Amino acid sequence: MMSDITSIPGDRPSAAPIKIFGFAAIFLALAILPFVWDNRFYISLITQIMIYGLLAMSLDVLLGYTGLLSFMHNAYLGIGAYMVGLFLIHVSPTSLWLACLVGVIFTGAVALPVGWVQVRTGGLAFALLTLAFGMMFHTIVWKWYSVTGGDDGLMGVPSPDIQLFRWTVGNTGDPTHIYLLTLVVVAICFVLTRRIIRSPFGAVLEAIRENEERAAFVGINVRRYKLYGWMLACILAGIAGALFILYKGYIGPTTMSAFAGAGVLMMVLLGGMGSLWGPLIGAGIFIYIQDYITTMTEHWEIYLGLVVILLVLFMPTGFVGMGSYLKRMRRN
Amino acid sequence: MEAFLCTDDLCRQFGGVTATDCVCIDIEESGLRSIIGPNGAGKTTFINIITGRIPASSGKVFFQGSDITNKPTHELVRMGICRTFQITSIFQNLTVFENVRIARQAHKGGSLKIFSTKRSLKNVSVDTWDILERLGLQDQAHQEAKNLAYGDQRVLEVAIAMAGSPQILFLDEPTAGMSPGETNHISRLIRGLAEEISIVLVEHDMDLVMSISDRITVLHYGSIIAEGLPEEIKTHQMVREAYLGKDA
Numbered sequence: 001m002m003s004d005i006t007s008i009p010g011d012r013p014s015a016a017p018i019k020i021f022g023f024a025a026i027f028l029a030l031a032i033l034p035f036v037w038d039n040r041f042y043i044s045l046i047t048q049i050m051i052y053g054l055l056a057m058s059l060d061v062l063l064g065y066t067g068l069l070s071f072m073h074n075a076y077l078g079i080g081a082y083m084v085g086l087f088l089i090h091v092s093p094t095s096l097w098l099a100c101l102v103g104v105i106f107t108g109a110v111a112l113p114v115g116w117v118q119v120r121t122g123g124l125a126f127a128l129l130t131l132a133f134g135m136m137f138h139t140i141v142w143k144w145y146s147v148t149g150g151d152d153g154l155m156g157v158p159s160p161d162i163q164l165f166r167w168t169v170g171n172t173g174d175p176t177h178i179y180l181l182t183l184v185v186v187a188i189c190f191v192l193t194r195r196i197i198r199s200p201f202g203a204v205l206e207a208i209r210e211n212e213e214r215a216a217f218v219g220i221n222v223r224r225y226k227l228y229g230w231m232l233a234c235i236l237a238g239i240a241g242a243l244f245i246l247y248k249g250y251i252g253p254t255t256m257s258a259f260a261g262a263g264v265l266m267m268v269l270l271g272g273m274g275s276l277w278g279p280l281i282g283a284g285i286f287i288y289i290q291d292y293i294t295t296m297t298e299h300w301e302i303y304l305g306l307v308v309i310l311l312v313l314f315m316p317t318g319f320v321g322m323g324s325y326l327k328r329m330r331r332n
Numbered sequence: 333m334e335a336f337l338c339t340d341d342l343c344r345q346f347g348g349v350t351a352t353d354c355v356c357i358d359i360e361e362s363g364l365r366s367i368i369g370p371n372g373a374g375k376t377t378f379i380n381i382i383t384g385r386i387p388a389s390s391g392k393v394f395f396q397g398s399d400i401t402n403k404p405t406h407e408l409v410r411m412g413i414c415r416t417f418q419i420t421s422i423f424q425n426l427t428v429f430e431n432v433r434i435a436r437q438a439h440k441g442g443s444l445k446i447f448s449t450k451r452s453l454k455n456v457s458v459d460t461w462d463i464l465e466r467l468g469l470q471d472q473a474h475q476e477a478k479n480l481a482y483g484d485q486r487v488l489e490v491a492i493a494m495a496g497s498p499q500i501l502f503l504d505e506p507t508a509g510m511s512p513g514e515t516n517h518i519s520r521l522i523r524g525l526a527e528e529i530s531i532v533l534v535e536h537d538m539d540l541v542m543s544i545s546d547r548i549t550v551l552h553y554g555s556i557i558a559e560g561l562p563e564e565i566k567t568h569q570m571v572r573e574a575y576l577g578k579d580a
Contacts, residue, residue, distance in 0.1 A: 192447075200437055200453055201446040207434045210423035217383075217421070218435035219409035219496055220443070 023191075030183050034176045044247075045291060047179045049284045050186045051243045056267035056279035057193065058236030063265075064274030065197055066229035067209030069127040072134025074264050076234045078256035080107040080241025082141060082148060085157040085251060093158035096172065100242040107238025108231060110137075115230040119223045122212055134261060142253035153252030157245055172246040182243050186280075189236055194276055196232065205229050266308050272318025281319045335394065336361040336530060337382070337413075337500055342391035344374075344381055344554075351377040353554035354391070359500065364526035366533045366541045368565075369551035370574055375534045376418060378551065379502045383415045384408045395500075409438075412499030416489045416506060418534075424478040428469055428488055431477050433460045435495035460495065467491045467521065483514035490521065500530040507537055519544055542566065550574065 034043050059073040084103035092098065118129045141148040148154055159173030162181055170177030196202055204225050207215045216222045245251055254260060263286065271282025289307055293300040315322060337359040344352040351374045359365055367375050380386045382393050384405040393401045400408060423431045433456060437443060442453045451457060464470045467487050472480060477488060486506060493501055503522065507515045515537065523544050525531055535541050541548065541562070548565045550558040552574040558565060565571055 196446045198450065199446050199448050200442045200450055200456075201444060203430070203434050203437065203450055204443045206426065207423055210425055211421060213385075214421045214423060214492070215434075215438075216405040217409060217415060218492060219406050219438040221404075221406045225443075 027183070027187055031180065034179055040175050043179050044175050045287065047175070047182050047247050049287045050182045050280075051240050051247060052264070052267060052287060053280035053283035054186045054189055054240040054243070055237055056264055056271065056283045057190065057276055058233045058240065059264055059268050060273050060276055060279045061193065061197070061205075061236065062229060062233045063268055064276075065202065065209060066205045066226060066233075067212075068122070068226065068229070069265075070130040070233070070261075071127055071265065072130055072138075072256075072258055072261035073233070073237055074261045075134040075137045075256050076107050076111060076237035077241040077244060078141065078251065078253075079110050079137060080104060080238030081245040081251045081255070082154060082241075083107065084242045085154045085245045086147070088158050088160060088245075089154075089156065094160045096160040096162060096246075099160070100239075103242045103245075104235055104238040107241065108235050111231060111234035111238075112227075115227045115234070119226040119230065122226075131258065131261075134256070135258060138253060138256045138258070141256055148253070151253055153250055154245075155250055157249045157251075159246070159249060173249070178243075178247050182247065185239065185243060189239060190276065190280070193232075193236065197276065201228070268318075270308065270311055270318055272320025275320045278318055278320035285319065335359075337393070337395050339382065340392040340394065342378070342381060342393060343389045344377055344386065345389045350554050352381060352388075355551075355554070355556055357549060357556065357559075359530055359532060360547075361499075362526065362528065362530050363546040364522065364531045364533060364544055366535055366545040366548045367551060368535065368538075368541055368548060373551040373574075374554040375551055376504055377554075379415065379504060379532065379534060383413060383502055406438075409496050412497065413502075414493040414496040414498035414500075415502035416486075416493050416504055418504040418508065420482075420485050420489055422477045422485060422488055422492065425476060427474050427476055428480065428491075429460060429464065429473040431488060432463055432469075432491050432495050433457065435492045436460050436463070439496045463491050463494055467494075468517070483510050486510060486514070487518060487521075490518070494525075498529055500532065501525065502532045502534075504534045505536060506533070507535065507540060515540065 037043070055073065055077050059070060062068045062070050062073070080103045083106040084099045087099040087102050114133050118126055121129060142151055144150070159171055161168045162170040162172060162177060170181070172178050172181065204220055207218070207220060208222055208225060212222055267282040267286045268279045269282070270285050271278035271280065273279070289304055290300055293303045297303070315325065317325070335358045339355055339357050341354045341356060342352055343350065343354055355378060367378065369375050377386070381388045384403055387402045391401070392399055395411060395413065400411070423434065426434070433450070436456045436459050437453060440453070440456050440459070442456065445452070461470065464473055467490065469484065469487060469491060472484060477485065480488060490503070490506060506518055506522065510518065519540055522531060522533065526546070533541070533545070545562050548560065548562055549556055550565060550568070550571050557570045557574060558568045560568070
């Protein structure tokens with residue numbers, strides 16, 4: 001029957017040319033943006049959007065693909081950021097890549113035992129454990145004044161040069177340079193994560209999301225794969241943390257608060273989970289609205305809350321689902 | 333001779349209730365064994381223990397000579413012990429093809445290839461199509477499982493279990509809620525499978541059980557009260573009492 005093995009139906013083909021083209025176009029447009037639009041404020045805002053977009057995307061790996069809810073994924077951004085900052089301050093103020101590597105590995109080293117405990121549960125218990133661990137981490141950085149600077153935050157983080165092989169291509173203290181570095185790193189993370197999600201490994205995560213018991217009954221070691229998914233999400237969050245500290249030169253404990261964690265969750269829901277690119281859009285919507293409302297009132301949380309409530313009620317699938325929503329509207 | 337799958341005084345209590353009471357059973361390497369009994373006889377609990385869904389309170393389960401009591405589910409599946417569920421358990425938002433493909437992948441390996449495409453596991457895809465064709469699901473391959481008719485979902489559940497290349501397959505009321513036509517389709521399928529592997533069928537439909545079983549085990553209040561060929565069970569005094577009451 002299956003004479004032509006190379007064209008087995010049933011698998012989605014890898015990225016269609018139009019999608020690759022679209023991705024390349026967006027990337028190039030963003031790459032030339034700071035050279036044609038000399039508005040430092042917005043360039044900086046977009047940098048922040050991309051960093052939180054990466055964090056929201058990493059949460060989507062958990063929420064949208066593995067079916068696990070983390071209330072405080074920002075904790076792992078924070079751990080990565082603090083570690084990179086501490087390394088730059090105390091060990092070597094010029095070793096950008098080494099600092100990032102140490103920060104990301106440290107994030108993974110913290111996430112591993114936490115994940116080992118958490119994957120013994122699922123559903124609500126898992127979500128509550130993420131909250132419990134996250135609050136512990138938040139308190140540690142808040143109270144451990146001698147190391148983290150307590151509620152003053154970690155200040156005086158140096159801005160290392162960006163070196164590629166032997167060439168110095170920029171400095172992280174320059175808004176345009178850190179913008180471009182962020183763009184490249186986030187784009188690489190997006191492409192790699194998308195590849196991973198669509199791999200046989202990604203299929204295992206989706207099976208766990210769909211039906212954990214069934215997954216175990218087809219021979220999947222559910223705990224182990226949940227832990228892999230968790231580690232992937234936390235390492236991506238750690239990378240976002242490294243970018244965060246380089247971009248801001250500062251981090252305070254509020255970045256790791258439960259309140260900020262809820263914000264990341266909202267980004268994923270606003271954008272639409274289970275798509276990877278949706279949360280990137282969601283981060284854009286969230287941070288733009290937050291910034292816009294802040295210019296009018298300092299109680300931005302109230303208005304942002306209202307916007308989120310309306311969006312969740314009328315656009316439950318987020319930005320990603322808007323296409324099919326509009327189609328339905330037109331038909332009616 | 334060493335038994336293929338057997339239990340030794342297997343017990344399970346829920347609070348004060350004994351759902352499985354010192355059950356010793358021997359299951360052959362191939363053929364169709366049915367487990368019947370009135371409602372609440374402990375049939376599902378019994379296969380839940382063997383397949384690792386719930387732990388045993390005491391007693392042992394042996395498979396091909398090794399003790400498999402209370403082993404993790406995924407290890408049992410890798411050893412060739414697969415099952416279906418009374419309440420349909422499938423991957424709702426995946427396509428029919430993806431449902432079977434992931435089960436086949438879990439069996440064949442390759443789940444850690446994080447940078448490969450799914451289609452790079454060619455054997456997995458080819459095997460998946462073979463299974464879908466064998467079960468007559470190939471035309472629905474690209475539908476999402478949740479959109480299938482109920483009967484087809486039950487067939488899909490069998491397809492997922494078969495993707496694990498089981499040596500022994502436990503079917504928990506596979507025909508529950510099916511139309512006569514669908515029941516007919518699945519019973520022929522089960523009978524065909526029983527020529528190759530060992531099937532353990534938990535079923536309420538007596539006509540079906542009597543017509544396709546090689547041997548029948550009757551459970552009542554968690555214990556085995558009878559075991560034998562279908563004709564023997566039909567006329568067994570205790571079985572009649574269990575089902576119809578003492579005066580029957």
